[in-house]
Amino acid sequence: xxxxxxxxxxxxxxxxxxxxxxxxxxxxxxxxxxxxxxxxxxxxxxxxxxxxxxxxxxxxxxxxxxxxxxxxxxxxxxxxxxxxxxxxxxxxxxxxxxxxxxxxxxxxxxxxxxxxxxxxxxxxxxxxxxxxxxxxxxxxxxxxxxxxxxxxxxxxxxxxxxxxxxxxxxxxxxxxxxxxxxxxxxxxxxxxxxxxxxxxxxxxxxxxxxxxxxxxxxxxxxxxxxxxxxxxxxxxxxxxxxxxxxxxxxxxxxxxxxxxxxxxxx
Ligand code: CA
Numbered sequence: 368x369x370x371x372x373x374x375x376x377x378x379x380x381x382x383x384x385x386x387x388x389x390x391x392x393x394x395x396x397x398x399x400x401x402x403x404x405x406x407x408x409x410x411x412x413x414x415x416x417x418x419x420x421x422x423x424x425x426x427x428x429x430x431x432x433x434x435x436x437x438x439x440x441x442x443x444x445x446x447x448x449x450x451x452x453x454x455x456x457x458x459x460x461x462x463x464x465x466x467x468x469x470x471x472x473x474x475x476x477x478x479x480x481x482x483x484x485x486x487x488x489x490x491x492x493x494x495x496x497x498x499x500x501x502x503x504x505x506x507x508x509x510x511x512x513x514x515x516x517x518x519x520x521x522x523x524x525x526x527x528x529x530x531x532x533x534x535x536x537x538x539x540x541x542x543x544x545x546x547x548x549x550x551x552x553x554x555x556x557x558x559x560x561x562x563x564x565x566x567x568x569x570x571x572x573x574x575x576x577x578x579x580x581x582x583x584x585x586x587x588x589x590x591x592x593x594x595x596x597x598x599x600x601x602x603x604x605x606x607x608x609x610x611x612x613x614x615x616x617x618x619x620x621x622x623x624x625x626x627x628x629x630x631x632x633x
Contacts, residue, residue, distance in 0.1 A: 385409065385410070385411050386410050386411070386438040386439065386508050387410070387411045387412075387413065387436075387437050387438050387439075388405055388410050388411070388412050388413070388437070388438065388439045388440070388441060388504065389412075389413050389414070389415065389421065389424060389425070389437050389439070389440045389441070390402055390405070390412055390413070390414045390415070390440075390441045391414070391415045391416075391417075391418070391420075391421040391440065391441065391442045391443055391446065391451065391454070392414070392416070392441070392443040392446075392470065393416050393417055393443060393445075393446050393447055394443075395416070397443075397470075397493075398414055398416065400497055401441060401497065401500060402414050404497045404498075404500065404501050405441075405501065405504065408501055408504075408505070410504075413437075417446055417447040417448045417449070418446040418447065418448045418449025418450060418451070418453070418454055419448040419449055421440075421442075421446075421449070421454055422449055422454060422457070425437075425454075425458065425463075436465070437465050438465070438466070438508055438511065439465065439466045439467075439468065439504055439507055439508055439511075440458075440465055440466070440467045440468070441468050441470060441500070441504065442454060442455060442467055442468065442469050442470065442487070443469075443470045443471070444469060444470065444471040444472075444473065444478070444482065445471070445472060451469060451470075451471075452481065452482065452485055455467055455469070455482070455485045455486055455487050456485045456486065458486070459485065459486035459533075464532070466488045466489075466507040466508070466510070466511055467486065467487045467488055467489075468487070468488065468489045468490070468491060468500075468503055468504060468507060469482045469487040469489070469490045469491070470491050470492075470493060470495070470500075471490070471491075471492055471493065472492070472493045473492070483533070483534065483535055483542075483544070484533065484535065486532075486533055486534075487534075488507055488534045488547065489503055489506075489507060489534075489546075489547055490544075491503060503547070506547045506548065507547055509574075509575050510547055510551055522554070522557045522558065523557075524557050524605070525605070526538065526539045526540070527553075527557070527596065527605070529550075529553060529554060529557055531554060534547075534550055536550065536553060538595070538596050543595045543596065544595075545592070545595060546591075548573060548574070548588055549588060549591055549592050549595070551573045552569065552573050552588055552589070552592060553592060553596075555569070555572055555573060556606070563609050566582040566585040566586070567582065569585050570582060570584070570585060589606060589608075592606060593605075593606050
């Protein structure tokens with residue numbers, strides 16, 4: 368067992384407002400590893416070792432202390448009795464919007480798309496690093512916390528479709544797999560077409576006010592997003608970099624030195 372520094376755990380719980388996470392995993396070693404790592408982050412963790420036990424917890428909130436809702440589910444796909452995809456599908460069918468991070472031994476694109484299509488928010492393939500899992504959980508919880516955009520069934524811009532409820536994006540009819548941060552950035556851009564954003568504004572809206580990193584992080588994510596959305600990332604059509612003030616017009620803007628990032632060119 369790992370011993371916890373009590374003072375540090377207390378500080379972490381305050382930071383995370385003691386988010387409550389359900390971990391569903393049938394392999395004992397992996398489940399214990401995840402539970403310990405998340406508890407060390409200060410989260411309250413409940414675990415289940417098969418699909419039926421997970422559904423029992425989800426459908427009987429009285430089994431949870433204080434009957435508070437769950438903030439996140441870490442869900443293995445291959446489970447005894449009821450599999451992860453069916454659990455995911457059932458929750459979304461019932462209108463439950465709790466963020467779901469799927470774990471799977473399957474790495475193929477089909478499984479990845481399937482997982483996201485049934486309403487999962489993110490996907491991690493085994494073997495994974497515990498640090499990455501914790502980082503992704505934190506990102507999903509933070510996205511939930513700072514999500515203040517109106518939720519509409521679908522957002523469209525030219526040939527990009529974004530499905531906020533399903534965390535899914537298609538470009539020119541093809542499914543694209545975005546990380547939670549890339550998705551959130553795109554959702555923000557699509558909610559305010561033609562608006563020019565500064566890096567600081569994007570950090571504030573997407574990473575949250577307590578982000579400690581560098582504004583170069585924004586450039587890196589914009590580059591990844593361009594690689595996934597644009598026909599030619601070196602000649603972007605959607606994500607246009609605007610030189611000068613935040614009021615500069617996207618159309619007139621040259622593509623080089625960047626002071627602000629504008630979403631859409633008209
Ligand atoms: Ca399994």
